[in-house]
Amino acid sequence: MKDIKKAEVRVTVAAGNSYDAIVVGAGIAGLTSAAYVAKVGYTTLLCEKSEKPGGLVGSFSRQGFTFDAGIRAFENSGIVFPMLAQLGIAIDFVKNPVVIGIEDSQMTLTGVESLDDYAAMLSVKFPQNQTEIAAIIDEIRKVTAYMEVLYGIENPLFMDLTIDKEYLFKTLLPWLFKYQVNIRKAQKLDEPIETYLLRFTQNQALIDVIIQHFFEKMPTFFALSYFGLYSDYSYPIGGTGRLVTALSDFIAAHQGELALDTEISQIDIKGQRVTTRDGRSFGYRQLIWCGDMKALYDAVDCSASGEPGHRVREQQQKIRQNRGGGLDLYPLSGD
Secondary structure (H helix, E strand, O other), X not given: OOOOOOOOOOEOOOOOOEEEEEEEOOEHHHHHHHHHHHXXXXXXXXXXXXXXXXXXXXXXXXXXXXXXXXXXXXXXXOOHHHHHHHHOOOOOEEEOOEEEEEOOEEEEEOOHHHHHHHHHHHHHHOHHHHHHHHHHHHHHHHHHHHHHHHHOOOOHHHOOOOOOHHHHHHHHHHHHHHHXXXXXXXXXXXXXXXXXXOOOOOOHHHHHHHHOOOOOOOEHHHHHHHHHHHHHEEEXXXXXXXXXXXXXXXXXXXXXXXXXXXXXEEEEOOOOEEEEOOOOEEEXXXXXXXXXXXXXXXXXXXXXXXXXXXXXXXXXXXXXXXXXXXXXXXXXXXX
16 A cells, blocks of 8 residues: 555545545455554545455354354464554453364374374374374474474564664564575475375375365475464454454544445446445545455456556456455555
């Protein structure tokens, strides 16, 4: 968002159904985007086509019990907790241990220190593959060490480094050096995890048991690092929907607006206006799209001449030729 910078006072542009920023999609990406834009004083409208915000994050109650409708916990990854602290949002969390199992055996993963127990559980089920299991466990330790550097400190984007010079020189700069070294090693392990494990064993049943926790064709460096990340999960007391409620309340408290049942069907990038499925129209200085990318390029008017129209048509073609995989965050302006 190149035009949106920190503001000392609120910029009032929301006259005539126009806003400094319109954020489309009230999943966690949209909620956090709208929260930060509203925080610095810009008039903000957050549009969500569903009846509730949150997307894959949400909770509901039945007969006095709270159930999570989507994800079951949050992985901090040096981002969630410092983000909440920067926004001044207080939510009580408890650690959320991850239990994995094979048939009637199960164990709790608390980090790399649990790998010996995991190896023992695998060896009981696959006694003929103990040497191969030991080699795979060594790979998990190695990859976990590579990736730990990513989450070794809280994300510095949530800190004011002009104030904390000691942190800058004693923590951040040494971390950046380790990051550069380790991330290069990790990026070499980008082949699908199921293919990579064939280097260590031909027992497909063993491979299937190990990769059952991952998406198909997940890169090796990401899949194996999860054995370290499993210990990074936390659960908000009151359900995962507590985060959605807290972010929604924050936006409202900073004079942002949340429009539910509001699906954007047309985008006029030249006139910098969006139109909803039911015919309402809103103007914007910046449009931040946090929903499905195909829906974005189905809605956008690409008839504009010049560079903006050309860029949109080019991107539309790319979207049609490829398959999307979820949410994205894309700033779109008229210039």
